[in-house]
Amino acid sequence: MDNTFSVYKIDDRSLIAFIKREIHNLALQLGFKAHRAAETDIIIAELTSNLIKYADGGDLLYRAHHNGSCNVIEIYCLDKGTGIDNVAKIMKDGYSTSSTLGQGIGAIKRLSNDFQIYSMRGWGTVQYIKICDKADVTVPNSTTGLDIAGVSVNYPGERLCGDGYHIKYSRKGFQIFLGDGLGHGAKAHEAVEQAVKAFKQCAETDPEAVLRHVHEHVKKSRGLVATIAIVDYEAETWNICGIGNINTRIYNGLDSKTYTPYNGIIGHNIPRTINSTIVPYQKHQVIIMHSDGLRTRWNLNELTSIIKHSPGIIASALYKDNVRGTDDATILVGKII
Known part of the structure; x- marks a missing residue:
């Protein structure tokens, strides 16, 4: 398995459609059904647009592999923006720091098989997203210690x-x-x-x-x-x-x-x-x-x-x-x- 991540620097809105199309095609190559690939599109669109709107850009790292039970796309989204004071609050649908509907982070969490986030005021934010070809696959706990x-x-x-x-x-x-x-x-x-x-x-x-x-x-x-x-x-x-x-x-x-x-x-x-x-x-x-x-x-x-x-x-x-x-x-x- 290739352990390496591909990296995109997201600093312009014009990149969003290109990156979304590239990862969409990757999902289809992995065997994702059309509906699951479309859900992947939503995740990528939310991540990249949030980087532009709230952090003046950042890095999107992604890789694809087979983990034994399913095909997986893993993503890290990194920024050096102002950070988030209350992570639990922004996870709720309807909360927004702008004039939008405020469903972005909640949608990412719902559509992902695993979603994690860490943020600190003045430092920025890191997010981890795992997308499996099957939406109902759960992330197992380690049995190796x-x-x-x-x-x-x-x-x-x-x-x-x-x-x-x-x-x-x-x-x-x-x-x-x-x-x-x-x-x-x-x-x-x-x-x-x-x-x-x-x-x-x-x-x-x-x-x-x-x-x-x-x-x-x-x-x-x-x-x-x-x-x-x-x-x-x-x-x-x-x-x-x-x-x-x-x-x-x-x-x-x-x-x-x-x-x-x-x-x-x-x-x-x-x-x-x-x-x-x-x-x-x-x-x-x-x-x-x-x-x-x-x-x-x-x-x-x-x-x-x-x-x-x-x-x-x-x-x-x-x-x-x-x-x-x-x-x-x-x-x-x-x-x-």
Whole structure:
């Protein structure tokens, strides 16, 4: 599955019809019935027109995939507008800050299989929308102990992303891989694809051994940087190790710690000795990993109560504030439940 999102900057009303038509055609290609595709049109029209009317523009991120039970279009709508004081109030039909009927946000929520929103006065708003080909599909709760979401976008103008991630689950725990191929474009994409394939096939349970396994299998590629985070349910530990500039933090409530990777390039030169960091694994922790397509000087505690929200909302909020726009960018957020 391609994890990357396509991105549109919405700064002019003339773009709305074009974007609505593109996502409508995508829905039909996925097998959406005409009625469901028309409902998707309503969602896109409301999101994009609201960006123009209330926020002087913003970003619309979308991707399509099959999740095992249905075909899905996922959307993030991000803006740096004035924000919303009372999110619960604007969700009700009939409420409007303008002279319209005030049915926009309520319609988006009704027509979506999943709708989430976070807003803060003076900061802006992020919205997450999941549209399945069947309107009555419910979003299942995680059964793995890990609720995780990622936002990954290409370097502007590139068709392929040089970042990649994958999560493996077992009865003993789970393993998270996040990698960034050197540079961007097709060669970086090839490097990270080879690394993900090696990670999937690796039977090792120590992150150092996993990194060395990946290193041996990507030597003919451009190379990459990557971090592995492994949870052992029985030992109740995180085991974290990385090579190159992947930023990794774990939050325990308001407190957080950043884990420093080793210098090197996987596939070319890695340290002879690498050791992982062992951290207690606890409920309600939040792990945040991202490539250098995002700035590192961010503080989750500046976003009021956002840690209570879903991983996707947290990821998109950090993306909104910190994306550089000069490289591929990926942010992965997991919550222990």
